[in-house]
Amino acid sequence: MKALVFSNKKIELKEIPIPEPKQNEALIKIIKAGICNTDLEILRGYMNFEGVLGHEFVGRVVKSEEKKWIGKRVVGEINIGCGICDYCLKNKVNHCPSRKVVGILNKDGVFSEYITLPLSNLHIVPDKISDKIAVFTEPLAAALRILEQIKLNRKDKVLILGDGKLGLLIAQVIKRIGVSTYCIGKHKKNLKILEEKGVKTLLAGEKIPEKFDIVIEATGNKEGFKIALNYVKPEGKIILKSTYKGDINIDISAVVINEFHIIGSRCGPFDEALKWLKKRLIDVESLIDGEYFLNEWEKAFSEAQKSGNLKILFTIN
Ligand SMILES: [Zn+2]
Ligand SMILES: [Zn+2]
Secondary structure: OEEEEEEOOEEEEEEOOOOOOOOOEEEEEEEEEEEOHHHHHHHOOHHHOOEEOOOEEEEEEEEEOOHHHOOOEEEEOOEEOOOOOHHHHOOOHHHOOOOEEOOOEOOOOOOEOEEEEEHHHEEEOOOOOOHHHHOOHHHHHHHHHHHHHOOOOOOOEEEEEOOOHHHHHHHHHHHHOOOEEEEEEOOHHHHHHHHOOOOEEEEOOOOOOOOEEEEEEOOOOOHHHHHHHHHEEEEEEEEEOOOOOOOOOOOHHHHHHOOOEEEEOOOOOHHHHHHHHHOOOOOOHHHEEEEEEHHHHHHHHHHHHOOOOOEEEEEOO
């Protein structure tokens, strides 16, 4: 099968063997996949990952010992737990210390024709959700994770930093639940998508006259956290969504003095994301900025890296 493999700091489209599903696993033929900021960070050395890239996908089960799965259109959770540790037994596979993560840690990703995944990672995609939209299940689940972590109040004011793919999903989610939502970004085109949905937007550099109860950092870069510290009220919450290669220098005393709550936030609920997509509670189609075949990967990655571009998809099968 064809697969986009990252090794020795370069990407290559290679021919590699189709993986064989183990017991309780399925072989999935990938239909479409999406390029995420995490994939771009991996190219810069994040997680020191080598192997097939990609973790956002929709596909069809083509082989499994459990016959009822065959032919089903699915999306898949990306964390694969050991199954026996305390975290796995408490259904917190995302924190299993020996987990594998699709396309990020010790497990080949989805920019290839096939992938194997445990059946327990799979979710059937309702017919109403098209392939293009289904690819957004994983990033939307990550946005919805925030609602599992904090209780939002109607009176809260929420600021989202970043008008990239994830920032736009998060801003739509927060707005949709009826909370006052602001987003700061650098791209008029992307902010306009939010303005049409009633989110208040600001261009980076514009003066922000107020502070916020909750600041969600989704810039994808090192500057975001410092900006978050400037705009959160005392006793307010900062939710961190960006992952990147390297570390940052911050005034940690400001956190102590102002008693900020800092919350890291990663993967979220797929069931809930599929519900949102099925009911069309948020718009993901406006976030697609290009579709390519695997052999056009150079163009696809260069488009994904262009500032202001949103989701780039691969059509694989
Ligand atoms: Zn992602
Ligand atoms: Zn485990």
